[in-house]
Amino acid sequence: MVERALELADEEGIDAVTMRRLGSVLGVEAMALYTHVRSKDDLLAAIGSRILTELDAEPQDVADWRGRIETVCRAWAKLRARHPESFALVYRAEIGVLPVTEELMDALITAGFSGAGAWLAYQTLVFFLDAPLVHWPRLSPAEAWRLDAEGTHLRELAPFAQHYSWDDVWENGLELFLDGLEARLRRS
Amino acid sequence: MVERALELADEEGIDAVTMRRLGSVLGVEAMALYTHVRSKDDLLAAIGSRILTELDAEPQDVADWRGRIETVCRAWAKLRARHPESFALVYRAEIGVLPVTEELMDALITAGFSGAGAWLAYQTLVFFLDAPLVHWPRLSPAEAWRLDAEGTHLRELAPFAQHYSWDDVWENGLELFLDGLEARLRRS
DNA sequence: ACACTATCTTTACGCTGTATAGATTGTCAA
DNA sequence: TTGACAATCTATACAGCGTAAAGATAGTGT
Numbered sequence: 273m274v275e276r277a278l279e280l281a282d283e284e285g286i287d288a289v290t291m292r293r294l295g296s297v298l299g300v301e302a303m304a305l306y307t308h309v310r311s312k313d314d315l316l317a318a319i320g321s322r323i324l325t326e327l328d329a330e331p332q333d334v335a336d337w338r339g340r341i342e343t344v345c346r347a348w349a350k351l352r353a354r355h356p357e358s359f360a361l362v363y364r365a366e367i368g369v370l371p372v373t374e375e376l377m378d379a380l381i382t383a384g385f386s387g388a389g390a391w392l393a394y395q396t397l398v399f400f401l402d403a404p405l406v407h408w409p410r411l412s413p414a415e416a417w418r419l420d421a422e423g424t425h426l427r428e429l430a431p432f433a434q435h436y437s438w439d440d441v442w443e444n445g446l447e448l449f450l451d452g453l454e455a456r457l458r459r460s
Numbered sequence: 461m462v463e464r465a466l467e468l469a470d471e472e473g474i475d476a477v478t479m480r481r482l483g484s485v486l487g488v489e490a491m492a493l494y495t496h497v498r499s500k501d502d503l504l505a506a507i508g509s510r511i512l513t514e515l516d517a518e519p520q521d522v523a524d525w526r527g528r529i530e531t532v533c534r535a536w537a538k539l540r541a542r543h544p545e546s547f548a549l550v551y552r553a554e555i556g557v558l559p560v561t562e563e564l565m566d567a568l569i570t571a572g573f574s575g576a577g578a579w580l581a582y583q584t585l586v587f588f589l590d591a592p593l594v595h596w597p598r599l600s601p602a603e604a605w606r607l608d609a610e611g612t613h614l615r616e617l618a619p620f621a622q623h624y625s626w627d628d629v630w631e632n633g634l635e636l637f638l639d640g641l642e643a644r645l646r647r648s
Numbered sequence: 649a650c651a652c653t654a655t656c657t658t659t660a661c662g663c664t665g666t667a668t669a670g671a672t673t674g675t676c677a678a
Numbered sequence: 679t680t681g682a683c684a685a686t687c688t689a690t691a692c693a694g695c696g697t698a699a700a701g702a703t704a705g706t707g708t
Contacts (some may be wrong), residue, residue, distance in 0.1 A: 286548070310507075356552050366607075367608060368607075368608055368612075369608060369609055369612045369614055373608075373614070374614075378615065387617075387620060388619045388620045388623060388624075390617070390620075391620035391621060391624075392620070392624060392628075392632055393628065395601065395621075395624070395629050396629050396632045396633045396636065399592050399626070399629050399630070399633060400588050400589075400591075400592055400633045401588075402595075403588075403591035403592040403594070403595040404588055405590040406591070406595050407551075407591040407594050407595055412481045413583065417619060418552075420555060420556055420557060420561075421557055424557045426557055426561070426565065427561075429575075429579045432575060432576045432578075432579035432580070433583075435576060436576075436579075436580060436583070438587070439586050440580075441580065441583050441587050442587070444580055444584050445584045445587060445637075446634075447640070448584065448637055448638055448640030448641065448644070449633075449637065449640060450637075450640075451639070451640040451643050451644070452635070452636030452637060452639040452640040452643075453636065455639050455640075455643055456636070456639070
């Protein structure tokens with residue numbers, strides 16, 4: 273049932289997931305779903321958890337801490353790419369400490385962070401890398417830029433907007449972040 | 461009317477903004493609102509635009525490009541703090557090129573970015589700094605950490621979670637970003 | 649064979665956005 | 679002053695939503 277709900281969300285958007293609609297997909301009345309789920313919120317949280325099961329937490333054989341962090345972050349990004357319509361539901365799930373949480377924190381400690389520094393670095397990473405995934409733009413960079421910059425002198429930059437995807441922007445942000453962390457380690 | 465809708469959203473949450481409810485606040489039937497607004501989506505977009513009018517774009521007398529970027533980003537963050545419940549509606553508004561867009565881009569060009577580099581830096585800043593604002597956590601860092609790390613060895617870090625607010629995390633991310641940009645400029 | 653349990657259906661309620669049609673009011677020209 | 683026109687508001691209605699409550703059905707273990 274959660275499986276079908278996830279498919280439905282991915283195919284027709286999260287708004288298509290109504291109790292009646294999901295019921296009819298399963299060949300059943302809407303109220304029958306309440307035997308398996310406490311409420312619709314419950315269902316959405318279950319979909320979120322279901323998505324999380326696809327999170328690839330295999331610790332790759334990457335030696336340096338930077339590579340390990342990149343691996344974890346890209347695994348998250350991949351999850352969004354797989355379920356663009358329903359990825360935001362991950363936040364409805366009660367997350368707890370995931371294997372990736374451990375991996376991320378361990379990489380930071382290996383890097384040389386500890387105590388307050390490690391906590392702040394971890395939280396900052398999650399804070400800034402997850403949010404854009406949840407809030408991923410629907411329009412391509414080129415379209416968005418055309419809409420926003422049309423008729424202004426900024427449209428001169430349009431060719432560059434053509435060159436990059438949102439994945440590129442996200443990847444660039446990740447690198448900037450890690451550069452910042454590295455610089456901070458070097459200074460201390 | 462948009463004014464009252466914004467107040468209602470800020471006081472009782474965005475879910476309280478229904479056509480009937482807003483009508484009754486204004487002493488009028490729900491359908492009367494449709495004389496002034498095409499649809500509810502229209503209304504929400506209007507609230508988003510209304511919030512944007514509070515964006516303080518005064519170019520401060522800050523000399524360095526880094527300070528100028530910080531100023532603009534903090535102005536955005538301040539907007540979220542003022543309207544935590546309804547800030548996400550900013551994304552419904554048709555934004556276009558705002559004074560802050562110009563200011564941000566100009567600061568980047570002053571810094572030494574140009575062409576593709578400027579575009580990518582701008583987009584990355586917006587991408588990573590706006591999304592967390594829209595997706596600002598409801599629980600405090602301490603509460604969130606307690607919930608997530610309870611019963612695991614990571615709860616040892618709980619004291620550090622007490623020390624920081626989400627604003628601190630956001631500010632930390634901003635600095636990391638700018639550190640990254642600075643490093644990139646130095647390298648080129 | 650009987651009771652118990654899990655599952656599903658039916659009906660109904662209050663809520664949502666909004667289409668449609670009619671009433672009311674204010675403004676301006678004849 | 680009167681009459682038309684436009685702006686505004688009300689009344690009614692409809693389809694859709696989540697879900698409470700009660701009843702039907704069927705499968706299981708004693």
